[in-house]
Amino acid sequence: MHLHSITVADPPLRSSYGLHAPYALRTIIELKTDDGITGISETYGGDGPVAALEALRDRLTGMDPFRLAELYQQMNQPVSDGDRSQTYLLPGENPLDQNARTFAAIEIACLDIIGKAIGKPVCDIIGGRVRDLVPFSAYLFYKHAGGGGSGNDRREDEYGEVLDSPSAVREATQMIARYGFREIKLKGGVLPPDVEISTIRALHQEFGDAYPLRIDPNCAWSVETSVRVGRSLHQELSGGGYLEDPCPTLDGMAEVHRCLVAENNHTPLASNVAVTNFADVPRARSREAVQIVLCDPHYWGGMRQVQHLSHLCGVLGMGLSMHSNSHLGVSLMAMTHVAAACPNLTYACDTHYPWQTAADEVVAGGRIPIENGCVRIPDKPGLGVELDYDQLARGRERYSKLSYRKRDDEAEMRTHVDPNWKRILPRW
Ligand code: GKR
Ligand code: MG
Numbered sequence: 023m024h025l026h027s028i029t030v031a032d033p034p035l036r037s038s039y040g041l042h043a044p045y046a047l048r049t050i051i052e053l054k055t056d057d058g059i060t061g062i063s064e065t066y067g068g069d070g071p072v073a074a075l076e077a078l079r080d081r082l083t084g085m086d087p088f089r090l091a092e093l094y095q096q097m098n099q100p101v102s103d104g105d106r107s108q109t110y111l112l113p114g115e116n117p118l119d120q121n122a123r124t125f126a127a128i129e130i131a132c133l134d135i136i137g138k139a140i141g142k143p144v145c146d147i148i149g150g151r152v153r154d155l156v157p158f159s160a161y162l163f164y165k166h167a168g169g170g171g172s173g174n175d176r177r178e179d180e181y182g183e184v185l186d187s188p189s190a191v192r193e194a195t196q197m198i199a200r201y202g203f204r205e206i207k208l209k210g211g212v213l214p215p216d217v218e219i220s221t222i223r224a225l226h227q228e229f230g231d232a233y234p235l236r237i238d239p240n241c242a243w244s245v246e247t248s249v250r251v252g253r254s255l256h257q258e259l260s261g262g263g264y265l266e267d268p269c270p271t272l273d274g275m276a277e278v279h280r281c282l283v284a285e286n287n288h289t290p291l292a293s294n295v296a297v298t299n300f301a302d303v304p305r306a307r308s309r310e311a312v313q314i315v316l317c318d319p320h321y322w323g324g325m326r327q328v329q330h331l332s333h334l335c336g337v338l339g340m341g342l343s344m345h346s347n348s349h350l351g352v353s354l355m356a357m358t359h360v361a362a363a364c365p366n367l368t369y370a371c372d373t374h375y376p377w378q379t380a381a382d383e384v385v386a387g388g389r390i391p392i393e394n395g396c397v398r399i400p401d402k403p404g405l406g407v408e409l410d411y412d413q414l415a416r417g418r419e420r421y422s423k424l425s426y427r428k429r430d431d432e433a434e435m436r437t438h439v440d441p442n443w444k445r446i447l448p449r450w
Contacts, residue, residue: 023052023053023078023082025050025072025075026050026051026052026418027072028047028417028421029047029420029421030047030349030378030417031045031169031176031378032170032348032377033163033165033168033181034167034170035164036164037209037212037240038211039112039240039431039445040433040434041434041438041439042170043429043431044168044170045420045424046067047066047068047428048064048067048350049065049066049068050064050414050417051063051065051075051131053132055139059135059139060138061087061130061132061133062352062405063126063131063134063356063405064349064352064356065123065126066114071127074120075124075127081093081096087135088136090132090133090324090326094324097124097125098121098323113298113345113347114320114347116298119299119321122323122327123320123321126321129325129326130319130356130405133147137404140403142403143359143401143406144359145358145359145399148326149363153361155397156361157396158203158370158371158375158396159206159369159370159371159395160194160198160205160206161207161372161374161376162184162193162197164184164212164213165185167179167182167183170379177381178379181196186217187217187224188224190224197376200376201376201393201395203370204370204395205233205235205263205369206233206236207237208222208225208235210237210238210239211239211240211243212242215247218239219255222255222259223258225258226258231261234262236259236264236266237251238266239267241295241447242447242450243448243450244450249282252287259289260288264289264290264292264343265292266291267295267296270296270448272296272302272312273309273311275296276310278291279291279311280310290341291311291314292312292314292316292341292343293311293314293315294316296311297315297316298321303315307338313340314340314342316343316344316345317343317364318344318347319360320347320356325356328364329363332364332365333366342364342366342367343371343372346371346373349375350382350383350385351390351407352405352409354373354375354390355390355400358397362399373392382417383413384410385409386409387410
């Protein structure tokens with residue numbers, strides 16, 4: 023097992039967590055077999071995820087990459103339905119889901135090995151694809167000027183400052199012109215709710231009903247504000263859109279849903295904050311707090327678990343979408359393969375990929391194309407991508423010079439925007 027800690031330039035994107043730092047942290051995993059096959063995957067970066075993977079080194083050495091269920095069983099003891107829901111941690115940082123994240127990084131690299139060993143794409147060894155083209159959404163962020171990176175290593179700022187509705191429409195127009203997305207997500211919880219309502223209205227006016235809209239303030243609103251926003255945006259969010267994690271806790275979301283339904287507003291609520299594990303699903307469903315679960319192979323325990331989740335959501339009458347965090351092409355391919363093999367994927371997946379640039383891509387051949395809003399399953403075995411070792415070395419070099427080893431959007435916000443800034447939930 024080779025672990026590569028790298029950094030990826032990241033623009034100053036805003037969310038209710040704070041501000042993105044100039045570099046995001048990622049880990050690239052290589053698993054080498056004794057018959058010369060290398061499987062790869064990409065996961066969260068920094069000291070914590072690397073230490074968790076290192077701790078598995080002895081267990082993995084000599085392991086049969088086909089025997090994944092056994093490893094999963096050893097690493098993931100069944101979790102009881104306690105009060106698991108996280109509303110304050112950065113996504114991907116819930117300690118209760120750490121083993122699921124670590125297992126996922128190994129599982130994906132093993133599936134890449136298996137695909138390469140038998141000459142089949144990963145989506146076709148986990149049950150087979152139901153689509154060749156996987157749709158992604160245009161993931162809009164309010165942002166400060168800057169394209170990410172620092173010093174002489176700054177990236178070009180493609181989108182400029184986006185801190186009001188007209189600039190958000192401009193950002194969407196640019197992103198859609200370049201990638202052809204057909205669904206739009208706005209990361210909210212940054213500007214006062216009335217400004218974010220105006221932004222969604224402006225996007226709806228610009229793109230019309232053909233482009234479903236979703237807004238995700240990451241729990242920045244109270245129940246009352248969430249209901250007010252849901253009411254104000256009834257028309258704009260119905261017709262294929264959703265309201266994502268408007269307020270903290272499953273109880274809060276259940277209350278928002280009840281109030282909206284009482285007004286005959288059936289805008290679905292989605293979550294990647296209150297529901298991050300199978301143990302969260304029963305309460306989310308029985309309380310009618312969440313109608314759409316956002317899966318993510320990186321923290322749901324890998325691709326096979328996401329397929330189980332897709333099936334479970336189908337049985338429970340829930341929708342399924344996909345969450346993302348800042349990532350490169352290896353992650354994008356893992357997300358694409360599993361999405362291709364999930365029949366019950368009811369929305370275009372999220373991806374941060376447009377926010378990263380070719381200068382940071384570690385996939386050989388450069389950036390993975392997104393055309394007409396979709397990523398195509400490559401006609402190649404495994405994940406269908408290989409590593410560019412020069413690029414990987416550049417990523418490692420940047421990592422070695424970086425002063426931080428953990429994402430801290432709150433600290434970044436205090437350094438660059440407001441020295442007194444604190445994450446307050448709910449803020450509005
Ligand atoms: O990149 O700032 C961000 C997002 O807020 C990300 O951390 C979230 O995980 O994409 C996310 C979401 O909540 O949907
Ligand atoms: Mg979200």
